[in-house]
Amino acid sequence: MTLVDPRTVVNPAQARQLLDAVPKVGRKRGPRLKTLFACVYYAALRPEEAADLRLANCTLPDAGWGLIVLEKARPQGTKRWTNSGETHETRNLKHRADKETREIPIPPVLVAMLREHITEYGTAADGRVFHTGTGGTYSSSAHSYVWQEARKLALTPAQFASSLAARPYDLRHAAVSLWLNAGVPAVEVAKRAGHSVDVLLRVYAKCVDGQQEHINGKINEALNE
Structure with a gap:
């Protein structure tokens, strides 16, 4: 599995600017x-x-943290290779068995955004939160186009x-890099991200930075007890 290049990783301020x-x-x-x-x-x-x-996957309280319980994914393929003949088809989560779910606590900022989005656009007939005006699914090319245009607006030319x-x-x-560098235990990060701990640490090895002093302090505390 390819290591994540730290040069692709935005900091929180850059992420907010892009969004x-x-x-x-x-x-x-x-x-x-x-x-x-x-949500990504x-x-x-x-x-x-x-x-x-x-919508049924989301717990969105008026205040505080919420919860997403993922059940399925909707990857884009070609009509020729899907069972339904549709470009997008609901499938099991990656690296998960049939009916296996993944729970992700979500911060208040995302809870508020989801509540606002659902109020503004409602849901598709099947309950999907994100849909086109006619209830369809945006293609990966639509995602990419919008994202690149947003990058032009939010980032410097360089x-x-x-x-x-x-x-x-x-x-x-x-x-994932933010969670790891914030000191969230790798087991918990892997659980939320849908990775094994081994894969998580291998893939994000170059993105974990600045923790040595913090870790050394923890060891010192333990030694001095």
């Missing part, structure tokens, strides 16, 4: 996709997982020409 730029792209696509991208950043959802997120947040998926890498 704020998304609604400025187009009349409909950008505003409808902002919260989907926010604040909950480390894979884009195909966000695409199949249902940053735009670089690999910084080059793909919407890089928001997920930023989320």
Whole structure:
């Protein structure tokens, strides 16, 4: 599995700037996709997982942290290779058995965004939170177009020409890197991100930074007890 390149990982301020730029792209696509991208950043959802997120999967309290219980993903394929003949088809979560779920606590900022999005756009007939005006699913090319336009608006020319947040998926890498560097135990990060601990530490090895002093302090505390 490929190691995550730290040069693709945005910091929280850059992530907010990018998310704020998304609604400025187009009349409909950008505003409808902002919260989907926010789910990739604040909950480390894979884009195909966000695409199949249902209202029934979300606990969105008036205040405080909420919860997403993922059940399925909605990857894009071709009509030729899906059972339904549709471009998008609901499938099991990656690396998960049939009917296995994944629970992700979500911060108040994402709870508020999801509540606002659902109030504004409602849900599709099948309960999906993110959908086109006719209830369909935005294609990966639509995601990519909106994202690149948002990068032009939010980043400097040098940053735009670089690999910084080059793909919407890089928001997920930023989320996982942030959690690890904040000191969240690897077991918990792996659980939320849908990785094994071994894969998590291997893939994000180059993104874990600045913890040595903190860890040394913890060891000193333990030795002096």
